[in-house]
Amino acid sequence: MPDPHKISVSILSADFTRLGEQIAEAEAAGADWIHVDVMDGHFVPNLTMGPFIVEACRRATQLPLDVHLMVEAPERLIQAFAQAGATYLTVHVENNPNLYRTMQAICELGCKPGVVLNPGTPASTVFPVLPLADMVLVMSVNPGYSGQKFIPAVLPKVTELSQAIQRINPQTLLEIDGGMNIDTLPQARSAGAQVFVAANAIFNHPQGITAGIQALRGCI
Numbered sequence: 001m002p003d004p005h006k007i008s009v010s011i012l013s014a015d016f017t018r019l020g021e022q023i024a025e026a027e028a029a030g031a032d033w034i035h036v037d038v039m040d041g042h043f044v045p046n047l048t049m050g051p052f053i054v055e056a057c058r059r060a061t062q063l064p065l066d067v068h069l070m071v072e073a074p075e076r077l078i079q080a081f082a083q084a085g086a087t088y089l090t091v092h093v094e095n096n097p098n099l100y101r102t103m104q105a106i107c108e109l110g111c112k113p114g115v116v117l118n119p120g121t122p123a124s125t126v127f128p129v130l131p132l133a134d135m136v137l138v139m140s141v142n143p144g145y146s147g148q149k150f151i152p153a154v155l156p157k158v159t160e161l162s163q164a165i166q167r168i169n170p171q172t173l174l175e176i177d178g179g180m181n182i183d184t185l186p187q188a189r190s191a192g193a194q195v196f197v198a199a200n201a202i203f204n205h206p207q208g209i210t211a212g213i214q215a216l217r218g219c220i
C-alpha cells in the first residue's frame with residue numbers, strides 16, 4: 001500500500017512574480033500536491049486567488065491541485081474552479097447549509113470533494129458527509145493568513161476524525177493546514193494526519209524552497 005503521507009505546498013507565501021518557477025522548484029523537491037488558498041474577503045478577512053491562478057498552476061505542474069475554498073456560498077464557484085483544473089475542491093462545513101449537495105456537485109464536475117473544519121468546529125459536524133469525502137481538512141490556525149502559530153488544541157480532533165474515518169470511510173485522507181513546521185508536523189502526524197499543508201515553512205525557509213520541503217519530508 002502506498003504511503004498516504006503527503007506534503008501539500010501552499011502557494012499563499014510564494015513570490016507571485018515567479019509563481020511558475022517556484023512551483024517547478026517545489027515539484028522537483030518532492031512536493032506531492034499544490035495547495036491554493038481561495039479567500040473572498042467575506043468568509044475570511046483576506047482576499048486572494050481565483051480560477052485564473054488555478055488555471056496558471058495547472059499549466060505550471062502535473063501535480064494534483066488542492067484547492068481550499070474559504071468563500072461564502074462556494075457552490076457558486078465550484079464549476080469555475082473545476083474548469084480551471086482543480087483536483088481536490090475543499091469546502092468549509094461552517095458556511096454550507098447544503099454541504100452534501102455541494103459535495104455531490106463537486107463529484108459531478110469530475111473533482112474530488114473535501115470538507116474542512118475551522119479550529120472551533122467539532123469533528124462530528126462532518127461525520128454525515130464522510131461517505132462522500134475524498135478528504136477531510138482540519139484547520140490548525142484561523143483561516144485567512146499564512147505564517148500564523150499552530151493551535152495544538154486541534155490535535156484531539158485530528159485523532160477523533162482519524163478514528164471516524166477508519167470506521168466510516170477508510171479511503172478518506174486526513175489533511176491539516178496551518179502553522180506546520182518541523183516541530184508541529186510530527187505532532188499532527190502522531191495524531192493521525194496524513195497530508196500536511198505548509199506555506200511559511202517552505203517559501204520562507206532560510207535556505208529556500210527545496211530545503212523547506214526536505215526538512216518537512218524528514219519529519220514524515
Ligand code: DX5
Binds near residue numbers: 145
Ligand atoms: C490559511 C491557509 C493556509 C496557509 C498556511 O488560511 O488555509 O493554507 O497558507 O500557511 P502556513 O503554513 O504559513 O501556516
Ligand code: ZN
Binds near residue numbers: 035037177
Ligand atoms: Zn489552506
